[in-house]
Amino acid sequence: MDLENQKRVKEFAEKFGAENVIVVFGAAEGEAAGLAAETVTLGDPTYAGPLTGVSLGLEVYHICEDAIKDEVDAGVYDDQISMMEMVLDVEDIVKEMDAIRSQL
Amino acid sequence: MNSVLKGTSYVLVHAPDMLVHAGTTQTTERIVNPSSEYLKELPKHLRSFEDAVAYLPNQVYIGNKIPADMSDAGETWYDKPIAKAQRSGKFGEIMSQAEFYMLMYACDAFDLVMLEAKFVSEAKLHFKERAQNEVMSIFDENLCVRDYEGVALSEIENAVKNEQAEGLYHNGKLIGCVKKAHDIDTNLSAGIILENLVSKTSCTLALLHLVKTAGIDKSSIDLVLDCSEEAVGDMNQRGGGNLAKAAAESAGFINASGADIRAFCAAPVHAMIHAAALVASGTHENVVVAAGGSIAKLGMNAKDHIKKGVPVLEDVIGGFAALISANDGISPEILSAYTGKHNVGTGSSPQAVITSLITDPLDKLGIKIADIDKYSVEMQNPDITKPAGAGDVPLANYKMIAALGVKRGEMERTDIDGFTQKHGMPGWAPTQGHIPSGVPYMGFARDDIMSGRIKRSMIVGKGSLFLGRMTNLFDGASFIMQKNDELNAKKKMGKQALKETGAAEKVSIILTGIGSEHGEENMIQGAAMAAARGINVLYAGTKTTDDVTTLRAKDDKKAHEVMERLLKNGEADAAVTMHYNFPIGVSTVGRVVTPALGKAMYIATTTGTSSTNRVEGMVINAIYGIITAKACGVKAPTVGILNVDGARQAEMTLRTLQESGYDIKLASSKRADGGCIFRGNDMLAGECDVLVTDPLTGNILMKTLSSFTTGGSYEALGWGYGPGVGKGWDKLILILSRASGAPVVANAIEFAAQLVRGDFKKVAAAEFSALGQIKVQDILSAARSKETEKDTAKETGGALKVPQKEPVTAEISGIEITDLDDAVAVLWREDIYAQSGMGCTGPVVLVNEGKLKQAEGILAKKKFILQVDD
Numbered sequence: 003m004d005l006e007n008q009k010r011v012k013e014f015a016e017k018f019g020a021e022n023v024i025v026v027f028g029a030a031e032g033e034a035a036g037l038a039a040e041t042v043t044l045g046d047p048t049y050a051g052p053l054t055g056v057s058l059g060l061e062v063y064h065i066c067e068d069a070i071k072d073e074v075d076a077g078v079y080d081d082q083i084s085m086m087e088m089v090l091d092v093e094d095i096v097k098e099m100d101a102i103r104s105q106l
Numbered sequence: 107m108n109s110v111l112k113g114t115s116y117v118l119v120h121a122p123d124m125l126v127h128a129g130t131t132q133t134t135e136r137i138v139n140p141s142s143e144y145l146k147e148l149p150k151h152l153r154s155f156e157d158a159v160a161y162l163p164n165q166v167y168i169g170n171k172i173p174a175d176m177s178d179a180g181e182t183w184y185d186k187p188i189a190k191a192q193r194s195g196k197f198g199e200i201m202s203q204a205e206f207y208m209l210m211y212a213c214d215a216f217d218l219v220m221l222e223a224k225f226v227s228e229a230k231l232h233f234k235e236r237a238q239n240e241v242m243s244i245f246d247e248n249l250c251v252r253d254y255e256g257v258a259l260s261e262i263e264n265a266v267k268n269e270q271a272e273g274l275y276h277n278g279k280l281i282g283c284v285k286k287a288h289d290i291d292t293n294l295s296a297g298i299i300l301e302n303l304v305s306k307t308s309c310t311l312a313l314l315h316l317v318k319t320a321g322i323d324k325s326s327i328d329l330v331l332d333c334s335e336e337a338v339g340d341m342n343q344r345g346g347g348n349l350a351k352a353a354a355e356s357a358g359f360i361n362a363s364g365a366d367i368r369a370f371c372a373a374p375v376h377a378m379i380h381a382a383a384l385v386a387s388g389t390h391e392n393v394v395v396a397a398g399g400s401i402a403k404l405g406m407n408a409k410d411h412i413k414k415g416v417p418v419l420e421d422v423i424g425g426f427a428a429l430i431s432a433n434d435g436i437s438p439e440i441l442s443a444y445t446g447k448h449n450v451g452t453g454s455s456p457q458a459v460i461t462s463l464i465t466d467p468l469d470k471l472g473i474k475i476a477d478i479d480k481y482s483v484e485m486q487n488p489d490i491t492k493p494a495g496a497g498d499v500p501l502a503n504y505k506m507i508a509a510l511g512v513k514r515g516e517m518e519r520t521d522i523d524g525f526t527q528k529h530g531m532p533g534w535a536p537t538q539g540h541i542p543s544g545v546p547y548m549g550f551a552r553d554d555i556m557s558g559r560i561k562r563s564m565i566v567g568k569g570s571l572f573l574g575r576m577t578n579l580f581d582g583a584s585f586i587m588q589k590n591d592e593l594n595a596k597k598k599m600g601k602q603a604l605k606e607t608g609a610a611e612k613v614s615i616i617l618t619g620i621g622s623e624h625g626e627e628n629m630i631q632g633a634a635m636a637a638a639r640g641i642n643v644l645y646a647g648t649k650t651t652d653d654v655t656t657l658r659a660k661d662d663k664k665a666h667e668v669m670e671r672l673l674k675n676g677e678a679d680a681a682v683t684m685h686y687n688f689p690i691g692v693s694t695v696g697r698v699v700t701p702a703l704g705k706a707m708y709i710a711t712t713t714g715t716s717s718t719n720r721v722e723g724m725v726i727n728a729i730y731g732i733i734t735a736k737a738c739g740v741k742a743p744t745v746g747i748l749n750v751d752g753a754r755q756a757e758m759t760l761r762t763l764q765e766s767g768y769d770i771k772l773a774s775s776k777r778a779d780g781g782c783i784f785r786g787n788d789m790l791a792g793e794c795d796v797l798v799t800d801p802l803t804g805n806i807l808m809k810t811l812s813s814f815t816t817g818g819s820y821e822a823l824g825w826g827y828g829p830g831v832g833k834g835w836d837k838l839i840l841i842l843s844r845a846s847g848a849p850v851v852a853n854a855i856e857f858a859a860q861l862v863r864g865d866f867k868k869v870a871a872a873e874f875s876a877l878g879q880i881k882v883q884d885i886l887s888a889a890r891s892k893e894t895e896k897d898t899a900k901e902t903g904g905a906l907k908v909p910q911k912e913p914v915t916a917e918i919s920g921i922e923i924t925d926l927d928d929a930v931a932v933l934w935r936e937d938i939y940a941q942s943g944m945g946c947t948g949p950v951v952l953v954n955e956g957k958l959k960q961a962e963g964i965l966a967k968k969k970f971i972l973q974v975d976d
Contacts, residue, residue: 030497030502034495034496034497037495048409049139050138081455081457081458082453082455082457083457084513085456085460085506085509085510086455086457086506086509088505088509088512088513089502089506089509089522
């Protein structure tokens with residue numbers, strides 16, 4: 003995960019409280035989504051960024067997961083996401099996200 | 107006329123020591139974790155020069171293999187070295203690190219590069235070998251390194267240790283350095299100078315190969331645009347730039363200027379669009395778009411590669427150059443009018459991005475997603491990106507394009523995989539940011555288009571602007587390359603060449619289809635009818651039909667924009683539309699079928715205004731009618747004047763023009779009294795070729811003669827309201843009514859084509875030039891001053907003394923009805939008693955028999971009637 007983004011997520015968690023922050027990912031495949039989710043929950047697995055050794059334990063979802071999809075206006079979702087949903091391996095992404103969530 | 111892609115070159119530089127010492131993943135690691143395992147492991151995973159040469163994606167990059175070879179070879183390529191791979195290819199070469207250091211020395215204009223003497227003497231041997239190789243013998247005196255002997259190692263060691271010089275390493279040993287260019291300015295630090303010099307040198311290498319691959323004289327290059335991602339400048343103008351000019355100088359392009367275009371990874375496509383426009387507009391004839399590579403990105407994902415047991419594949423610096431030239435009639439054209447761009451308001455969702463870059467230009471051109479044979483997107487090599495967790499970038503892009511096709515109803519969801527195979531390619535470019543961004547395929551695209559394997563390709567570049575922290579916006583641009591349209595080339599060669607080749611020119615007419623009272627179906631039907639008559643019909647609207655090219659326009663305004671663009675860039679020879687705001691001085695000449703014998707007749711004019719003065723306007727209308735008839739092949743058109751207000755004066759003025767030498771043939775009425783003043787009977791009989799009238803009356807005639815068979819609301823007959831004509835007016839735009847039916851629409855398109863073939867603009871110019879010999883303005887102003895006199899007579903009329911009454915039985919005819927009272931007043935002033943009256947052919951002035959001659963003389967002198975012959 004981009005070092006600058008790690009920094010921003012960390013700052014948000016400190017400012018608003020970890021329990022008030024949800025991170026929504028748009029990554030195009032499972033592994034990348036999982037890595038990003040791992041970074042903001044358990045800590046940076048690459049030991050490179052500000053979240054190295056920092057377990058924020060934030061709530062994490064991918065935009066294509068039903069929990070988030072159901073919150074979005076169907077028209078907006080169709081305009082912005084539906085095309086990508088068609089080409090993504092959503093099942094694999096959900097599996098990766100579940101795996102991270104199960105470690106929390 | 108579109109510009110063409112005349113040639114391309116692609117180069118790679120194998121740089122394993124630069125990867126270790128200057129790649130940012132490594133420099134960051136050295137700061138954060140200097141004793142890391144990774145840094146210790148890294149050298150063991152580097153590839154040799156031979157391995158880099160034998161790597162299939164690199165062989166594709168320089169043109170020794172084609173993209174399809176990669177699909178055949180399976181999912182990964184690092185484990186399948188090519189036997190007997192060559193370091194030189196049809197697009198360029200893979201250069202060794204030692205040679206590159208020498209070239210860097212040659213490209214250094216400020217004595218900042220130092221190389222060790224022993225290294226130099228060995229590296230020179232490489233250059234001797236190069237001279238034997240046809241492809242690689244690209245260096246001339248400008249880049250001669252023969253005289254350089256190098257320096258002692260101790261001097262280099264001292265510079266690196268004590269003077270903040272950046273070391274240059276080969277096979278793990280220090281063999282040279284790049285010195286800092288300023289004591290304090292960090293923008294001129296040794297590291298930055300090295301980064302910029304690597305970019306300049308690899309760009310120069312690409313330029314030199316382009317000279318060879320495009321077969322062009324260096325001195326004929328007008329401009330170089332550099333589109334790399336380096337910032338050249340000092341602390342007061344960081345990124346001030348002109349790496350382009352620096353590289354052009356090194357390459358010996360003495361007549362070239364240069365400028366840099368920066369837009370992250372999207373810059374190459376932006377630069378191509380700029381170059382194509384500069385050439386298409388005629389500003390320059392030969393523009394080169396080029397970029398060297400990025401030292402910072404070497405080994406960017408090396409940690410992941412090592413972790414996954416893959417060699418460190420990001421060990422090459424990339425470079426490319428492309429020559430965009432004036433249309434040669436052979437090379438693929440770059441369609442400057444149909445580019446895609448990501449706008450500020452487009453949004454960043456993949457759907458919005460793909461729409462703006464892919465389908466917006468396709469819609470403009472009126473083609474579908476599958477009409478592009480090959481898409482070149484971010485051609486990142488998946489061998490590199492997959493182990494790094496970034497997936498297969500080109501494949502993801504192709505899937506998105508296909509998915510948009512599904513959403514647009516152009517394909518089925520089950521077609522997505524087939525689409526990605528047919529219209530896509532595996533990526534072969536090194537992950538050097540701007541280098542993979544659409545442009546790697548241009549060389550193959552040129553070959554594939556010219557050999558007929560494909561017809562069109564779209565090149566797409568994208569950039570992540572957030573990296574610079576100035577905006578969160580995404581960026582992208584795209585352009586289409588397609589088979590050279592020989593028609594355009596023939597047009598350029600001119601009509602003479604056409605005659606020589608014996609080829610017939612197919613005329614292109616754009617029709618706007620929105621706004622008809624009979625709906626768009628009616629318009630497209632007319633378009634199809636015209637296409638069947640051998641005309642290339644372009645249609646701006648939403649409907650489609652076979653043999654007609656639809657350029658998608660959702661409303662009338664958009665349709666007019668399409669029309670204007672096509673007329674401007676010469677893709678349409680003429681336009682047919684339902685309304686147009688012509689300037690004063692321009693009016694339209696329609697063509698009708700006269701009912702008596704079915705003969706065609708031109709009505710001058712039917713819309714617009716030739717002049718704000720009625721009589722002058724009718725005289726000009728006559729000339730416009732003659733021009734239109736002549737352009738349609740009527741050699742000596744006969745002119746009749748409809749008997750409306752102003753007809754007599756118009757006749758007089760036309761006769762004066764005739765006497766002054768203007769070749770005009772006045773028609774003869776079939777009625778008993780003859781003459782060129784026509785009444786309704788003559789009009790229905792079509793007794794003249796051109797019927798002159800004022801535009802309002804002409805408009806009524808058009809509508810009446812076009813729709814009298816249908817009951818009025820559907821205009822089924824004739825050719826429509828015709829072309830706008832005017833002195834200095836250079837667009838050929840023909841007008842239809844919103845009530846025009848499909849047959850008239852088709853006829854109007856045919857009318858337009860006839861005018862194009864008859865060289866309407868030339869005929870008009872010739873006619874205006876013939877009139878230019880005559881004092882037309884004097885004749886017209888004489889007609890105008892007569893009107894002024896009429897007004898004066900009216901004003902003073904009341905005060906006139908009435909002469910002694912006497913019997914009045916002699917008729918003087920040929921006077922305008924509106925002039926009648928004035929004519930009487932003029933005679934009273936001369937002490938001749940006169941009365942107005944209505945004769946059997948029109949208004950008359952009655953005078954005493956004995957004073958007839960005198961009265962006629964007075965009225966002729968005052969231009970109320972024509973001179974009466976004795």
